[in-house]
Amino acid sequence: MEQLLATDALSDSTKIVLGAGVIGLIFGYCAQQSRFCLRAACLEFWGGRLGPKVAVWLIVFGTALLAVQHLIATGRLNPLDVRQLAMAGSLSGAIVGGLMFGVGMVLARGCASRLLVLSATGNVRALVAGLVVTVAAQASLSGILSPVREAVNRLWVVGPNARNLALHLPDGTGLALGLACVALAAFLAWRNKVGLWTAATAVGVGLTIALGWAFTAALSHVSFEPVTVSSVTFTGPSADTLMALIVRPEMVMNFGIGLVPGVFAGSLIATLAHREFRVQTFDAESGTIRYLVGAVLMGFGGMAAGGCAVGAGVTGGSVLSLTAWVALLCMWIGGGLAGIVLERPAAGAPPQGWTTGILATFRRS
Template sequence: MMEWIESLPTGQVSVLIGALTDLAFGALAQQSRFCLRAACVEFWRGDAGPKFAIWLLAFASALIATQLLILNGTLETTSIRQLTTTGSLSGAIIGGSLFGWGMVMARGCASRLLVLSGTGNQRALVAGLVVTLVSQATLRGGLSPLREWAGGLWLVDASARNLADRLPTWLPLIAGIALLAGGIYLARVHANRLWPSLAAVGVGLCIALGWGLTAWHASWSFDIIAVKSVSFTGPSADTLMGFINLPQLPLSFDIGIVVGVFAGAMLAAVASGQFKLQSFTEQTGLSRYLIGAGLMGFGGMLAGGCAVGAGVTGGAVMALTAWVALLFMWLNAGIADWVLERAPRPLEVAGPAPTAD
């Protein structure tokens, strides 16, 4: 089997790794209902409930498994772009803040929108396409000068990006175990069903699987292979633009992400009887989704990744900018939820009060 894989062209191996990793990610994310927005809303409303527990289980599992790969030498931090290049703290702060607002407005982060698209949710599909288009404009189009300006306000040298360098060797792993214990406790307190909780753990393990498989591929390939894991804003933008502009998509890990997650979510939804076509209605509205998706597209590219790409994938390797971006996503999601959903509204003028006869 290994000989057959190693005989394949580099692009085919990369897309195979991406597709298999993210086929599992899509299916498990759909079954667990993994979503940063839902977790944030629960948390900031004062009830760290079942959705928060699901996110915590996924994040902790990704952190533990990825740190184990680093500690045993399977994943070398010197090969990880988030730890070896200049980063942007201003990008993490501003981009994470915009992304936090956007995911509340669009009722789902970038990864959740792709997963929901696979279940037949047309609102998520439209919002996801807007995220993708704005991401591309932010990366290479008309919004790129604004991204470069905002990202250049506060840069951090590569030598300072790895938080693990400033901590005791085993502390990130121990922190991950503590977070996992917290997630298990909350899942039991709120009577989470066993399968969604296990699926959430599987979501986190898929993040580590992506890191491990791309590192393995890079270790024997004669070509330069980017060591990476699951992310959505950049890969989605490149996939869509390649589909529009090229007669044949170049094979890569990123192509496998988009196709794999969508297919995995669809297969899981169909198999579990949860596939259902849903569209915009007068109650759901449209403008809120579009504005939120635009904020996520720009914010995700500025922050260096989405709620998964920066928040979980980058957080699992202890990238400073990823943790800062995740923090500001959490903070601003709470602010956005309060402003949009819970803040007192001015009383409507209903006309003069009726007089007594």
């Protein structure tokens, strides 16, 4: 890959935007086809089932973890180049931000990445909520909400050594965890009769995480300009893209600027190719306020936690970042609590313990 990226035919900034666009295109197409969604998996899990939505999420997470740990084991990704491991991080931000993000994604009926993917399918609700997420994220990064975010993040800060879980675990633990996740995901996919195409596109989503890490790492080795080694994330890049479009005369060419439109385009291609485009607007049943409140919670929570459900949860989790794993856990908890309060009463469903569903799943096997 490095030899290909070393060509002088394109500038380094063009390479990173084009590369991110291709990765985003694959992510958007595969995410739309697999219906990859943390909110859906979270509600299914806390509803007492290890069903198809949990299986799809585990396929994505397990694939990303296994592939990225393989990159690290083979020397193609240096953990010291990864910002989530080389810099101090905030555990308080991961906890508070993760909980807020989890509640927000249930209110808005989708996490930041899912809203972007759904926007291309004609879902106006997702488009509006996604725009609010980006505004809230920007306000949390450098605007009116930034003092609150900074105060939350200062409460509990951990250094790089504490943040890098690989330093405290036996060699090969990351690969073993990845294999375990993939094995469990395969079992659940088989048990819930997840289609081969759905499973394959879920694998595709997970591989884009590894592809992002590999691409930016390779480019950083041959570029004459500084290149941040990063991968797929949405809260920050979406805010950067929106701000670039409305307040800056010139765009700063980076990975996020290429990623966001690439994801939208990929989802749109999948939607049109499979004839799934359908305009969906706000109505009395959907509830506008819940979408807007959820979007604000996700925008602030994502910036405090260091990323969204994909950026912190999957991308950060794949490099064994402590703050990412804590943020992901808190997103699951926040989403579960919000689901219990908001979703079940609305559906008229009786409460059910999640352990009952898990035990029943394995008994049926």
